Amino acid sequence: xxKLVIATGNAGKLNELQALLAEASFDIISQKTLGVSDxxxxxxxxxxxxxxxxxxxSAATGLPxxxxxxxxxVDILGGAPxxxxxxxxxxxxxxxxxxAMLLQSLLPHRGGEPLTARFVCVLVLVRHADDxxxxxxxxxxxxxxxxxxxxxxxxxxxxLFLVPGEGVSSAELPRERKNEISHRAQALQALKAxxxxxx
Numbered sequence: 001x002x003k004l005v006i007a008t009g010n011a012g013k014l015n016e017l018q019a020l021l022a023e024a025s026f027d028i029i030s031q032k033t034l035g036v037s038d039x040x041x042x043x044x045x046x047x048x049x050x051x052x053x054x055x056x057x058s059a060a061t062g063l064p065x066x067x068x069x070x071x072x073x074v075d076i077l078g079g080a081p082x083x084x085x086x087x088x089x090x091x092x093x094x095x096x097x098x099x100a101m102l103l104q105s106l107l108p109h110r111g112g113e114p115l116t117a118r119f120v121c122v123l124v125l126v127r128h129a130d131d132x133x134x135x136x137x138x139x140x141x142x143x144x145x146x147x148x149x150x151x152x153x154x155x156x157x158x159x160l161f162l163v164p165g166e167g168v169s170s171a172e173l174p175r176e177r178k179n180e181i182s183h184r185a186q187a188l189q190a191l192k193a194x195x196x197x198x199x
Contacts, residue, residue, distance in 0.1 A: 002027065004026040004199075005065040006031060006066055007065045008067065012154070012155030013184075014032075017068060017184070021188070024195065031057045039052050046069040046070065046121075050069035050136075053069065054124045054125065054134065055130075055131075058127075058131075066123060066125045070119065070121040072102075072118075075115075076106070076116075081098070085098070088101050088102065089101040095156055102160060103147075116143075119143070119170075120141075121184045123137045123184075125198065135198045137188075144161075144164075149169075151170070151171025
């Protein structure tokens with residue numbers, strides 16, 4: 001069974017990726033269990049940061065690596081929090097403080113049209129640290145931002161993201177349903193269609 005390092009220290013992302021990759025014939029290993037530190041995310045886009053993370057994990061382990069860079073882009077905020085989603089509220093940011101910061105940022109824009117947003121996920125797979133042709137798959141999940149948090153499932157901005165056609169927040173969706181329709185699920189389906197030939 002081929003080994004594949006998941007280049008993330010985010011427990012929520014890791015759990016989702018492991019669940020979504022459960023059927024694939026790979027030995028999935030978290031970079032954390034191998035003592036690999038988080039990469040410096042110095043890119044200006046999801047794609048750049050995902051490539052940095054994948055190369056970092058592959059260089060440290062000598063194994064193929066899969067990285068996920070994802071976040072929430074709110075249209076009225078010009079795409080913010082975007083690549084800064086995990087640290088939107090500053091040093092020591094948590095899901096709760098990030099959600100509170102987003103609600104605060106959107107206060108001046110309430111009362112009119114729905115506040116549209118999209119979750120974005122970019123997955124990058126490298127065969128080795130210097131791979132000149134990474135496999136890149138990306139997807140978006142469009143929705144709206146709620147006025148208050150709802151639900152206990154998921155992580156990140158899930159409690160504020162109203163899922164179109166479902167009438168619930170992403171944090172109120174059953175995990176199985178989220179793993180069918182989310183940005184990460186869509187990107188991973190695209191990846192799974194090509195991963196065997198790539199590796």
